[in-house]
Amino acid sequence: MKRIPKLLCGLPNLPRRRFIQGLAAGGVLLGVSPWLRPAWAQVTDTTTGSAPVLSGTEFDLTIAETPVNFTGRPRLATTINGSIPAPTLRWRQGDTITLRVTNRLPVDTSIHWHGILLPFQMDGVPGISFKGIAPGETFIYRFKVQQTGTYWYHSHSGMQEQTGMYGAIVIEPARGGPIRADRDYIVQLSDWTDEDPMRVLAKLKMQSDYYNFNQPTVVDFFRDAANDGVSAAMAKRRMWQQMRMNPTDLADVSAYTYTYLMNGTTPAGNWTGLFRPGEKIRLRFINSGAMTFFDVRIPGLKMTVIQADGQDVEPFTVDEIRIGVAETYDVIVAPKDDAYTIFAQSMDRTGHTRGTLAVRAGMTADVPAVDKPEPLSMGDMMGDMGGGMGGMDHSAHGGMAMDHSQHAMGAMTMGGGQVRARHARTEYGPGVDMRVDMPRTNLDDPGIGLRNNGRRVLTYADLHTIGGPLDRRGPEREIELHLTGNMERYTWSFDGLEFGKSTPVHFRHNERLRVILVNDTMMTHPMHLHGMWSELENPDGRFQIRKHVINVQPAQRVSFLVTADALGRWAWHCHLLLHMDAGMFREVVVA
Amino acid sequence: MMVLGVSSVRAQEPPTPAKETEQMKAVPDMDHSQMDHSKMDHGAAPPPDPATLSDPGADSGMNHGSMQGGSAPPDARDPHAYSGGYTLDPARPLRMADEHNFHSLLVDRFERVRTRDNSSTEYDLQAWFGRNYDRVVLKAEGEADDGRIEDAHTELLWGHAVAAYWDTQVGVRYDSGKNPDRKWLAFGIQGLAPYWFEVDATAYVGESGRTALRLEAEYELLLTQKLVLQPRIEANFYGKRDAQRELGSGLSDLVLGLRLRYEIRREFAPYIGIERSGEFGGTADFARADGERTKETRFVAGLRFWF
Ligand SMILES: [Cu+2]
Numbered sequence: 001m002k003r004i005p006k007l008l009c010g011l012p013n014l015p016r017r018r019f020i021q022g023l024a025a026g027g028v029l030l031g032v033s034p035w036l037r038p039a040w041a042q043v044t045d046t047t048t049g050s051a052p053v054l055s056g057t058e059f060d061l062t063i064a065e066t067p068v069n070f071t072g073r074p075r076l077a078t079t080i081n082g083s084i085p086a087p088t089l090r091w092r093q094g095d096t097i098t099l100r101v102t103n104r105l106p107v108d109t110s111i112h113w114h115g116i117l118l119p120f121q122m123d124g125v126p127g128i129s130f131k132g133i134a135p136g137e138t139f140i141y142r143f144k145v146q147q148t149g150t151y152w153y154h155s156h157s158g159m160q161e162q163t164g165m166y167g168a169i170v171i172e173p174a175r176g177g178p179i180r181a182d183r184d185y186i187v188q189l190s191d192w193t194d195e196d197p198m199r200v201l202a203k204l205k206m207q208s209d210y211y212n213f214n215q216p217t218v219v220d221f222f223r224d225a226a227n228d229g230v231s232a233a234m235a236k237r238r239m240w241q242q243m244r245m246n247p248t249d250l251a252d253v254s255a256y257t258y259t260y261l262m263n264g265t266t267p268a269g270n271w272t273g274l275f276r277p278g279e280k281i282r283l284r285f286i287n288s289g290a291m292t293f294f295d296v297r298i299p300g301l302k303m304t305v306i307q308a309d310g311q312d313v314e315p316f317t318v319d320e321i322r323i324g325v326a327e328t329y330d331v332i333v334a335p336k337d338d339a340y341t342i343f344a345q346s347m348d349r350t351g352h353t354r355g356t357l358a359v360r361a362g363m364t365a366d367v368p369a370v371d372k373p374e375p376l377s378m379g380d381m382m383g384d385m386g387g388g389m390g391g392m393d394h395s396a397h398g399g400m401a402m403d404h405s406q407h408a409m410g411a412m413t414m415g416g417g418q419v420r421a422r423h424a425r426t427e428y429g430p431g432v433d434m435r436v437d438m439p440r441t442n443l444d445d446p447g448i449g450l451r452n453n454g455r456r457v458l459t460y461a462d463l464h465t466i467g468g469p470l471d472r473r474g475p476e477r478e479i480e481l482h483l484t485g486n487m488e489r490y491t492w493s494f495d496g497l498e499f500g501k502s503t504p505v506h507f508r509h510n511e512r513l514r515v516i517l518v519n520d521t522m523m524t525h526p527m528h529l530h531g532m533w534s535e536l537e538n539p540d541g542r543f544q545i546r547k548h549v550i551n552v553q554p555a556q557r558v559s560f561l562v563t564a565d566a567l568g569r570w571a572w573h574c575h576l577l578l579h580m581d582a583g584m585f586r587e588v589v590v591a
Numbered sequence: 592m593m594v595l596g597v598s599s600v601r602a603q604e605p606p607t608p609a610k611e612t613e614q615m616k617a618v619p620d621m622d623h624s625q626m627d628h629s630k631m632d633h634g635a636a637p638p639p640d641p642a643t644l645s646d647p648g649a650d651s652g653m654n655h656g657s658m659q660g661g662s663a664p665p666d667a668r669d670p671h672a673y674s675g676g677y678t679l680d681p682a683r684p685l686r687m688a689d690e691h692n693f694h695s696l697l698v699d700r701f702e703r704v705r706t707r708d709n710s711s712t713e714y715d716l717q718a719w720f721g722r723n724y725d726r727v728v729l730k731a732e733g734e735a736d737d738g739r740i741e742d743a744h745t746e747l748l749w750g751h752a753v754a755a756y757w758d759t760q761v762g763v764r765y766d767s768g769k770n771p772d773r774k775w776l777a778f779g780i781q782g783l784a785p786y787w788f789e790v791d792a793t794a795y796v797g798e799s800g801r802t803a804l805r806l807e808a809e810y811e812l813l814l815t816q817k818l819v820l821q822p823r824i825e826a827n828f829y830g831k832r833d834a835q836r837e838l839g840s841g842l843s844d845l846v847l848g849l850r851l852r853y854e855i856r857r858e859f860a861p862y863i864g865i866e867r868s869g870e871f872g873g874t875a876d877f878a879r880a881d882g883e884r885t886k887e888t889r890f891v892a893g894l895r896f897w898f
Contacts, residue, residue, distance in 0.1 A: 019852070068889060127684045201688060203858075216813070217815055218813060241786045243659060273765060423663070427658070434658045435658050437657060489690065491723045496670070500689045506675025526788060582687065589677050
């Protein structure tokens with residue numbers, strides 16, 4: 001993406017619909033005459049749609065820049081073996097696998113095996129686990145596969161993940177697993193931009209609401225004033241204005257630049273999975289977006305969640321799942337009719353991607369309209385102080401009848417279970433624009449935009465890993481870290497310290513520790529600790545679910561236990577690519 | 592000028608748990624009695640009692656004053672407490688964006704100005720290069736008439752972040768144009784005041800004991816997502832009469848402007864506007880002596896752009 005030839009940049013603006021819905025033809029350089037083809041594009045066009053499947057114990061992966069066209073504008077993608085998504089890797093538990101990764105880019109690259117337990121030198125984070133893979137070099141990853149389930153892999157270098165470097169990993173149990181499905185599809189969600197991702201970051205540094213076209217306007221104000229009276233309309237804006245915060249700050253990057261993809265296919269391209277009526281289908285949802293939380297549902301079908309982040313969970317049936325960046329959810333669906341839409345809208349409600357489950361190729365079902373965006377509530381800013389209030393958070397009641405008994409309960413629990421956050425002294429500096437003293441600890445909140453929408457939405461409180469925690473020991477030590485940022489400056493950090501000013505976090509080898517994350521921002525951060533499981537606890541301190549990514553909602557406090565059994569140097573970061581790059585990143589040393 | 596900055600970083604006593612509990616209990620009743628469920632848009636319902644929440648002076652446990660700024664309490668956590676003595680290698684190859692330089696040029700005003708008896712071109716730009724908390728800032732403002740620079744003020748500053756929304760700036764200013772040049776040392780503060788006022792206030796010290804003060808504030812009112820109304824105020828003060836540059840002491844000039852821009856793209860927005868400007872005190876006397884008007888209405892049309 002760095003070297004887009006001038007020739008291609010001057011193409012006229014195309015209808016906006018094409019950006020959002022994309023081209024039906026997806027990846028090919030549609031309509032571009034051969035002379036426009038730059039000399040460097042010797043390789044063939046990027047293959048998109050369902051990724052090729054590679055299985056066995058030996059894998060050859062080549063990273064290169066290949067041309068794609070999702071929106072009508074030809075662009076260069078960074079791809080693995082020339083496809084988006086990258087090849088699906090099927091491994092078997094217990095095997096030792098070898099992956100030869102060759103870099104044909106002009107810059108360094110890397111592959112990180114997300115959620116996979118392995119020696120740290122194989123983890124693929126340049127500058128932490130290894131040197132990175134230099135241009136022309138082949139790096140050999142070799143490790144024994146210990147776990148089973150659905151995972152994924154992606155580049156950990158620069159912005160390569162945003163420009164196409166992501167693929168699925170499916171690990172079969174050494175002996176057949178307990179869940180049998182007639183069909184098995186990977187549904188990999190991602191976000192594509194025609195812009196240079198570094199340029200996206202630079203724009204956010206200049207104007208952090210650059211991509212937000214859902215801001216409160218004077219027109220909205222007059223509408224509120226007409227409906228609720230002037231003082232209520234003023235009051236609604238007052239606190240946000242005073243704090244210089246924006247209640248519609250739901251995502252940093254929106255469909256203004258993003259085209260959302262399902263299995264590398266635009267909504268117009270309509271990725272389709274076939275079935276015969278009566279079959280059970282396993283869908284392996286993977287959010288490989290760089291910056292997008294997806295809310296996924298299949299109108300007309302219930303989804304039974306059987307795995308989260310590769311780990312078996314007690315089956316739980318829902319209508320809708322919010323998939324944080326880098327999370328994976330495996331669900332079972334049993335379609336009866338001819339066609340169903342798999343609908344995945346972005347959390348900020350600026351766009352969607354979709355695919356179809358159908359008995360024949362070419363069929364479609366109705367595609368729902370994207371929901372109306374919901375402004376952040378007081379609880380999203382103030383935690384239990386505002387949220388409790390909050391318990392009664394009215395913005396949470398998206399037009400549904402209000403349940404007053406629930407409110408009363410909310411207020412009661414607040415009296416007891418409140419936890420005060422312990423801020424770091426560096427949170428009082430210019431890198432932090434808000435702090436939450438009384439964070440909320442609720443895990444049963446589906447999050448902004450999903451509260452009381454009339455659908456049963458999955459929350460972390462619904463998920464229980466089968467078999468309980470891996471380590472029965474209680475925590476010997478607590479580590480509290482805060483997720484911080486300054487929206488106006490577009491800086492992101494832990495404890496107000498960006499990576500460059502931080503020190504590593506030291507885990508003592510084999511200790512069992514409790515990690516407490518408090519979100520002092522208004523955005524949800526999908527937090528990813530490399531190399532070790534994060535075992536989420538409920539507010540009462542009981543084991544909930546084993547994960548590799550934990551979403552921490554605005555003004556929320558979560559705690560999880562970690563067994564520091566993996567010696568070495570590991571990365572720990574927010575999986576929103578631009579948050580990570582802006583500094584929400586720590587090194588973890590297990591020694 | 593510091594007042595705005597101070598209020599934004601005002602420290603608040605942490606609320607006591609007793610107060611909070613009381614407050615929380617009070618909320619439900621109060622709220623439901625006020626609500627008309629049939630009419631209300633729940634998706635955008637106002638908070639239960641914003642007045643209590645947003646008034647920094649209110650004696651409320653839920654005061655959000657402590658949510659921003661302030662100084663660290665003595666028992667604040669040490670962010671390095673978990674490091675076990677490990678540090679990042681200064682020569683490490685891993686550099687995130689916080690250790691990269693960014694740059695930007697914003698031409699806030701590039702406009703044609705028409706008054707009753709004259710027309711001219713004005714510019715007002717700001718560029719920066721650097722990182723999140725320390726950067727080099729260039730500010731330039733001026734007026735050209737018939738292809739000649741009439742008056743130009745150019746500043747080169749070092750900006751340093753001191754609070755979430757505030758940067759201090761120190762450096763030099765150079766005035767040029769048809770009158771004799773002036774050099775100044777500059778010290779100022781720039782940032783975002785509560786309610787989203789963009790504020791820029793700078794004090795200057797020049798040769799021969801000259802002093803000056805410049806205050807500027809802007810607000811952006813979104814009429815729609817792309818149509819923005821921007822009120823702007825600018826005032827200049829001088830500590831000492833400067834006959835060569837036809838400046839009196841005290842308030843020399845004040846400009847109130849209103850610009851309406853349409854953002855074709857975020858970074859490219861044409862606008863039209865109207866300004867009312869006045870000269871005061873000794874500066875006005877100089878103008879009158881030259882037979883110039885001291886108060887005038889100006890019509891402007893221009894372009895705001897950045898990259
Ligand atoms: Cu984040």
